[in-house]
Amino acid sequence: MSATNNDFARLIAEHGSPLVIISRRELTENLRRLTAALPGVRLHYAVKANPMPDLLGVLAEAGSRFDIASLGELARVSKLGVETRDIVYTNPIKSPAEIASAHKTGIDTFFYDNLPELDKIAQVAPGVQVMLRLGVDNPNCVVDLGAKFGCPHDEAEQLLMAALERGLVPRGLCFHVGSQTSIPVPYMQAAVVCRSLFNKMALAGHPLRTLDIGGGFPVSYKTPMMDLEDFCKPIREVLGGYFPNTEIIAEPGRVICATAATLIMRVIGKSQRRGITWYYLDDGLYGTLSGLVFDKTNYAFECLKTKNPEPCVLAGPTCDSFDIISKNEFMPGLELGDMVLVHNVGAYATATATRFNDVPMAKILVR
Numbered sequence: 001m002s003a004t005n006n007d008f009a010r011l012i013a014e015h016g017s018p019l020v021i022i023s024r025r026e027l028t029e030n031l032r033r034l035t036a037a038l039p040g041v042r043l044h045y046a047v048k049a050n051p052m053p054d055l056l057g058v059l060a061e062a063g064s065r066f067d068i069a070s071l072g073e074l075a076r077v078s079k080l081g082v083e084t085r086d087i088v089y090t091n092p093i094k095s096p097a098e099i100a101s102a103h104k105t106g107i108d109t110f111f112y113d114n115l116p117e118l119d120k121i122a123q124v125a126p127g128v129q130v131m132l133r134l135g136v137d138n139p140n141c142v143v144d145l146g147a148k149f150g151c152p153h154d155e156a157e158q159l160l161m162a163a164l165e166r167g168l169v170p171r172g173l174c175f176h177v178g179s180q181t182s183i184p185v186p187y188m189q190a191a192v193v194c195r196s197l198f199n200k201m202a203l204a205g206h207p208l209r210t211l212d213i214g215g216g217f218p219v220s221y222k223t224p225m226m227d228l229e230d231f232c233k234p235i236r237e238v239l240g241g242y243f244p245n246t247e248i249i250a251e252p253g254r255v256i257c258a259t260a261a262t263l264i265m266r267v268i269g270k271s272q273r274r275g276i277t278w279y280y281l282d283d284g285l286y287g288t289l290s291g292l293v294f295d296k297t298n299y300a301f302e303c304l305k306t307k308n309p310e311p312c313v314l315a316g317p318t319c320d321s322f323d324i325i326s327k328n329e330f331m332p333g334l335e336l337g338d339m340v341l342v343h344n345v346g347a348y349a350t351a352t353a354t355r356f357n358d359v360p361m362a363k364i365l366v367r
Ligand SMILES: Cc1ncc(COP(=O)(O)O)c(C=O)c1O
Pocket: 046, 048, 049, 067, 090, 091, 145, 176, 178, 179, 180, 214, 215, 216, 217, 251, 252, 253, 254, 255
């Protein structure tokens, strides 16, 4: 983000704290960078990462398509005027009522990774297209999605055939390598497995037409990650070589919105405990910094003072002792009212914030 510390101070004076500032420019730039790094891949922004309406509006205006996981998310993007042809509903588990309602709205493709889901889809939305999600075992990610979703590879062919037997149309395959993946290798490995299944289905007379490579593209928090262009280059090459005439989709969440937001908090309390200074801030683990819990994010914390840093603990505003933000920070002596900044809080942060203790959530500004 290009805002300066003076801008932050001015915005806090005007809007109060805690405050999340989202940069339109950064959002559109992130979308542009990924589009350039994966040419020919249709990008569907994963709404779950940050469903804030103004943010979705910026991305829609910039030409993004959308990936949704619930009827609530479908309603959000539909409200913006996004056509259902530009939406993928990728949750592999849905209730019959959800399938029926999404189908009525115009969703013509449903995702699955097991037979009971396929039965539900066939019953509620006969004849629709289906995408089979393959499991991915990836130790090089921070948020593992393979534990909950994706079929074993040796069951995939049978699950594709089962769709045909139920009068459904197998449209293609999808996978998600896990969020915040540090190396591109898992995409390439999954693409190889998918190629073999595409071949088998073509030989059986039922060619597949779509490959969905999910999300997972990394962002540098405290730990630097690969540059996006370098990360995508081998993926681009494998896709070009193995899937030259296939419709390819990606569902990026984090890489589009994480770096677009900064959280500004203020010190509201200060104490000494066992020789260490504790600073109590006006946002914490139950609020915007919920990503520390649900997303395992390793944020860097900054303040505007620079001299004589000393060990300190940062804690949130709720009454729960779980609400400790970081036990291992070094900061110069802060006073009540001083600002603490956290960059890169655009993904899986406000999206998972709670109202515990009825502490007001951070105000969000999109500018
Ligand atoms: C099905 C699906 N698609 C896309 C995403 C977005 O992933 P990321 O934010 O890692 O790009 C997720 C994240 O959980 C997901 O579950």
